Amino acid sequence: MTTTPGAGADAHYDAIVVGGGHNGLTHAAYLAKAGLRTVVLEKNDLVGGAAITEELLPGFSFTTFSYALSLLRPEIIHELDLVRHGFLPLMMPSSFHPTGDGGHLLFGDDHAQNLQEIRRHSPRDADAYERYHHDLDRVCQAVRPLFDNPPPDLWGDGPQDAADVRWLLEHLGGLDRSTVHDVVRLLTGSAADWIQDYFTHPAVAGYHASSSVIGSKVGPMSPGSGLVLLFHKLGEHDGHLGSWAFHKGGNGGFTQVLARAASAYGAEIRLGADVTDLITHDGRAVGVALADGTELRAPVVVSALDPRRTFLELCDPRELPLDLVDNVRRMKFRGVSAKVNFALDDLPTFPGLPDTRDHFGGFLNIGPTIEYVERAFDASKYGWYSDEPYIDAAVQSVVDPDMAPPGKHVMSCFVQYAPYELRTSSWDAERERFGDRAQAVLESHFPGFGELVLHREVVTPVDIEARTGLSEGNIFAGEFLAPQMYFFRPAPGWSQYATPLDGYYQCGSGTHPGGCVIGSPGRLAAQRVLRDRRDG
């Protein structure tokens, strides 16, 4: 569907994009829209990278890896005219949090009802709920301009660099002191400390900590988890900050939309095209070599791969400055996230809500308290997986009935912690045992769950790495740690999408602002490439 036939090995391109994940596709679409003859080279037989949907059982669509949308920048939807190509984010109407004692918190689209739901557990926390969201939203608004623009180059000496630094200082100077303090508390502190300044009830606090550990080797009590929490709140869906949606057909449905948009603008997408090397000449990129021996030439080569592959594998590190190589070598990837995906014969049953299905309309947050998640984290510090893992689940077929046959369901479970390196075993040996642990946790909340399982797929960090190329299976292409963000993503001095090699650029999630299905790296990198072309 996305391959444009006819272009031979000797075809001439203005730009080659290595990697057909969502950022590579976004980037290619922007370049093609600007008139560049662009080719995307994807090693797999399906575009999407870590955002794919696969039919593992007839009629059952699995979001193998990435499974929901929030951080996608609204500008991209409009600038690439994605609605025309099938963009359709479906509302996830609820968010469900079993409290571990048979009770639950069920949040929905009605603010007053959400307050009442908290009040059931803690009147004091209901009062705090409004302040919590006000303060968090204020922090989001404060950091959004940083999030949505390339980081200034602190070490640059051009007039634009000075202007960028001035802009940043002026922006920060315009914030009031409590907002600045809250920003720092979130960027440096733990999610637990931040949340417990507002909430006292263990389950209410546990619910609010749910996004503070996603994809990162931190527990909610670790300093740095506040940053992860904040990052996930920076998304928005239809004007609601921190709100998530489920794309029609899963995130693979979304990357198909991107592929259609890129193709419509004229980009060519080659599947099964495994790039092994960047070809350089006199310190500038001139093309790429494929595993099958093919060479393609273009004055612009853009890597949508992670920094380790971009700087240490595709190109020869000996052509790069030593500090950049050192920084990329010590960049932390340490994947700890797994997926356990199910095909189900029917909806599970939560004993506390036997007669309704509305609690299955969104995320099921299986991590009753902060302490529960912290204990799940503990094992990973010592090279082992959680006995009782934290699970972010979604029965996507409730939101999009086309994901499963009538009456049947698919359930995506994001499961932590599953460290990439097991100290005393291998993932080949432990894969199904880990799946059993996740399933046992689900069974404890949804008795009878196991009898509904028609098919189970366990995806460990090792599998993520093998299939998507993400180093150590880190879903963000580099962990969300303060020394790996903003000015420092992927390395100090190289946060503006260029590289030390002329004509060689980076547009993957390892660049600012980072991972999740955002599209920003692809978009901002395209702006950089086009600006450099214009300026010669």
Added chain:
Amino acid sequence: MLLVTAWPYADAVRTTPFHPRLSELNDQGLYTHWQGTLSALRYSHAPKHEYFAVRNGVGVFDSSPLCKYAVRGPDAERLLTGALVRDVRTVRDGQAAYTLWCDDRGGVMQDGVLLRRTGEDFLLTAARPALGWFEELATGLEVELEDVTDAFAMLAVQGPRSRTVLAEVAGLAGAVEGLAWSEHRSATVAGTPVTLSRTGYTGDLGYELVVPEAAALDVLDAVLEAGRPHSIRPFGEEALMTLRIEAGLPLVDVEWHDSRLAFTDADRVTPSELGFGWMLGGVREGRRFVGAEAIRRELSGRTSRWATTGIVVDWADWDRLHRDAGLLPPKSEHPLPYESMLRSGDGESEVGYCTSFVYSPVLQRHIGIARVRPDLAARGTELRLELTIAHRTTTVRVATTRMPFFDPERKKS
């Protein structure tokens, strides 16, 4: 003691034949009054989820409060031809036709759907009572007019899965098969004769069932049962509003007011002005119905004051205006509760007004149904829409566009 006596009209607020079942599925208890009948605003905390049932699955809407009039007899066609804007003589047996009726000024009074069962047997729906109006027009004609509003319940089954679900209802498979858009057929469900039409107010693939009151719950249960594996859910008026604006469908008392009841000409619109010039075939050549003479003068003198058009908001301008004010740009699927003025592209003069305005989740755009000076209605005309942001009046860039805004192929295929 008088003060504690129940308001006597409380007894006059009625419920529909589907209410006993649909109220069980309603965990909100929020209703509005539709012609003295309870009509659910929403069934769940998330009307937008109900909206997506229609855009991506299947939903049911209780439209029983619609007024329904049976029109029968040798002069039925003659009565309706002289009363309705659309030429009833062109409506075939088995066809459903959306139409308007006007007063003698040529101002639109109401709209409704006419189902022609056989040559002399029609069913007309109306959002507001209209029996007296038609009875007066029927004076001297050999026609029987019967208000069957309470005798029948109406259930809209809408969404891409509606056909699949109805085909699984015992008795409906044959009727659904091959039923073209804007046609209707008779069928038998749960031992009761029903009318199935491929009509609706959502702009999507959809059907409506007209069901005798006594069998309403049996038919509803059969539809819900067939729909269960497809995650069928009821949707309320709030979801319906988003859907009908995306479909570009006007609503009485929002897009226009009954001309017969208006006090000023500013509150009247003609069929052309409301965007239904396509109904006026033959009027210039002398086709006669109430209001036709005035409309003929309007057409020949080109005196229409307005043209109805869609508008779509420039997203970047919308976002910038709000972000500059320190606000997150709102994107609400709930329509604005007021009318906004439209100004010329340079902002200098008022050139029209927007009657419905909403953020469309499927289009990811703010859209509106608007009336503008006829010379500005060409597609792509740039205008400005007034709004207030942070308690200040400002304008946002909009462009005129064709309606329906959302028009999936499945609606008619």
